Amino acid sequence: MDTVATTAADGLIFRDATDADVDTLVALIESAYRGDSSRTGWTTEADILEGQRTDPEGVLEVIKSPDSRMLTVERDGAVVACCQLARRDAHAYFGMFAVSPALQGVGLGKVIIAEAERHAREAWGATEMHMVVVSVRNDLIAWYERRGYRRTGRMTPFPYGDERYGIPQRDDLRFELLVKELA
Structure with a gap:
């Protein structure tokens, strides 16, 4: 795993997650997508999916895998966002992206995805970033399209x-592959 700890101009600290972060990351991911707490942000899936979005085992698997990392983002000592990056041949996979619902819509997501793309390109030599999105999530897909996907x-x-x-x-859920070339 490539350990990273960088600080962005807006006081964000990017670092690799550790085993000690698992419960915090599960809570963050769940809050961004499921249940009533997710409705304060715009990334909620509460109307199309109930139950869990991830679990401690799934997050720990990403942390422990030699070909992936869980990028954890802190501001003022609190974890405010995260994303999974996985190395897969010439491309990288981007997943488990979550921003605290209270901080959504202020540009934080753009900064985080740009850092993830930079890492995939510079550290792994990835030429493309891949992700899958639930195909009925038109607002989320449009957000990624504005980022070049x-x-x-x-x-x-x-x-x-x-x-x-x-x-x-609902009975019409599928995952669609989105791709961005990393120049």
Whole structure:
């Protein structure tokens, strides 16, 4: 794993997550996507998925994997955001992206995704960043498109029946692959 600790101009500290961060990161990810607390931000999935978004085992797996890292973002000593980066041949995978609902909509997400892309390009030599997004999340997909990601039309099924990914509230969920070239 490539350890990093950098400070952005706006007082953000980027670092690799440790085992001690697992519970904090699970709580952050859940708060950004599920339940009533997620409704204060714009990334909520509460209307399409109930149940959990992730669990301690899933986060710990990312932290422990030699080909991935969980980028943790702090401001004033508190964890305010995170994302998963995984090295996969010539591309990197971006996932588990969460920003505290109270801080969404102020530009923090743009800073974090730019740092993730920079790391994938410079540390791993990745030429593309890949991610999957629930295909009915048009507002979220549009946000990624404004950051240079393009829809590929390549879909994979949602894992219905596997509650580790949540409890679907509709029957038309799929994941769409989004890709961005990292120049």
